[in-house]
Structure formats: C-alpha cells, structure tokens
Amino acid sequence: MLDLNLNDVAVRNKRLSDAYARRQGACVPIVSFDVPFETHNYQDRFNDLDLMLEHSIRYARALAGSDNDMPPFIDTFCTVVMVAEAFGCPIKMPE
DSSP states (O other): OOOOOHHHHHHHHHHHHHHHTTOTTOOOOOOOSOOOOOOOOHHHHHHOHHHHHHHHHHHHHHHHHSSSOOOOOOOOOOOHHHHHHHTTOOOOOOO
8 A cells, every 4th residue: 555665765764863872973864744745634634534544645745745754654643633522522623
C-alpha cells in the first residue's frame, strides 16, 4: 500500500538516532514536515475515513520522496478537536 524504500527509511532513522544520541561525527539531519502533496480539505477528510487514509498514505509517500531525513509516518489525525468531539462538544471547522 505504501511502497516505501525500507533501506532509505532505515538510513533516515539512523541519522536521527545518531544526532539525538549526540554521536561524534554524526551528520546534522534535515527534518521538515512541510512537503508538497495533493490532498483534500480538512472537513472532507474528517467526514470520510477513506479520504483520511488516502491523505495519510499520500503524506507518507511525500515524506519518503523528499530530500529530507524525516521518516515517513501515517498521520493518525488524533487532535484536541477530535477528543472534544468524541465527548459531544459541537465543533465548527473553518472554511
């Protein structure tokens, strides 16, 4: 489903691990969550779980394809707003 290059993911994880462990001679990782990819608006994603999954897969693929040390991950969309909504609080999404 994701078709990720696992060797590339392993290299990214090693770079981040080395940097956080402050290993001497480790390269400085370049990390950015801001990668371009086509997606749907928030409201549509919250209303349609298939679109939410599609968005998450596209985001993970975009991260994997970027010149970036951020490992790809599945965006789980668990936010403060979702917790409040689960307890019955009315939520208004901006347009």
